[in-house]
Amino acid sequence: DQQVKQNSPSLSVQEGRISILNCDYTNSMFDYFLWYKKYPAEGPTFLISISSIKDKNEDGIFTVFLNKSAKHLSLHIVPSQPGDSAVYFCAASAIGSNYKLTFGKGTLLTVNP
Amino acid sequence: DAGVTQSPTHLIKTRGQHVTLRCSPISGHKSVSWYQQVLGQGPQFIFQYYEKEERGRGNFPDRFSARQFPNYSSELNVNALLLGDSALYLCASSLYLVGLAENYGYTFGSGTRLTVV
Numbered sequence A: 001d002q003q004v005k006q007n008s009p010s011l012s013v014q015e016g017r018i019s020i021l022n023c024d025y026t027n028s029m030f031d032y033f034l035w036y037k038k039y040p041a042e043g044p045t046f047l048i049s050i051s052s053i054k055d056k057n058e059d060g061i062f063t064v065f066l067n068k069s070a071k072h073l074s075l076h077i078v079p080s081q082p083g084d085s086a087v088y089f090c091a092a093s094a095i096g097s098n099y100k101l102t103f104g105k106g107t108l109l110t111v112n113p
Numbered sequence B: 001d002a003g004v005t006q007s008p009t010h011l012i013k014t015r016g017q018h019v020t021l022r023c024s025p026i027s028g029h030k031s032v033s034w035y036q037q038v039l040g041q042g043p044q045f046i047f048q049y050y051e052k053e054e055r056g057r058g059n060f061p062d063r064f065s066a067r068q069f070p071n072y073s074s075e076l077n078v079n080a081l082l083l084g085d086s087a088l089y090l091c092a093s094s095l096y097l098v099g100l101a102e103n104y105g106y107t108f109g110s111g112t113r114l115t116v117v
Helices: none
Strands: A009-012 A019-025 A032-038 A045-052 A056-059 A064-069 A072-077 A086-093 A107-112 B005-007 B010-011 B020-023 B031-037 B042-051 B053-059 B064-068 B074-078 B087-094 B111-117
Touching: A009 A019, A019 A032, A019 A086, A019 A107, A032 A064, A045 A056, A045 A064, A045 A072, A072 A086, B005 B087, B010 B020, B020 B087, B020 B111, B031 B074, B042 B064, B042 B074, B074 B087
Parallel strands: A009 A107, B010 B111
Antiparallel strands: A019 A072, A032 A045, A032 A086, A056 A064, A064 A072, A086 A107, B005 B020, B020 B074, B031 B042, B031 B087, B042 B053, B064 B074, B087 B111
8 A cells, every 4th residue: 555656657847947746645644745866876865855834845946845635745846957867756754653754656757958 | 974875785695595784874873774675666664773772663574674783883684585675775864853853854875786586
């Protein structure tokens, strides 16, 4: 039973445009959400996070939006660059529940020059 | 500053053998966790240690065990290897447990690629 779902295995955008990566979750106990980026042969790199008391968090080119009623979050990357091409993972945690991260399957983002 | 270091980077083992994977956290980090990533999936939680105590365990069989040492480094042990244990094993370290600090996430190492034949 997948508690964190990334329904788009891949996404292709043009350089300079916005990339929107989506994530849905089913566990209502999740209260902290993170996005990671992963290049081949490297470990995941933390990008940005949001707690359930907020609906938006920005950090540089990354913005994460959280819609708790829909159990949905999205990551916006503006502007997208070819170097942003990677697999993006959405992850969630329930504070006090052994602090583990539950990951989605990932979305491969390709930014075309 | 050194990041999270894992050794070895690659490993080939035979079914039924035992394997030990090692992780050194970022200096000052007291939390270490282990994740397994199989091809096409996201990382899956195995263990969490904080201040040398096990704080969490994922849905893995008892063949999987781990420990954290006084210097906060950690080992993941897997006994009686199966073909299905072939995966990338990731170690993550952190100063805080996730969610207890704003805009903070675990820092992952590059992983150990384990192949069981």
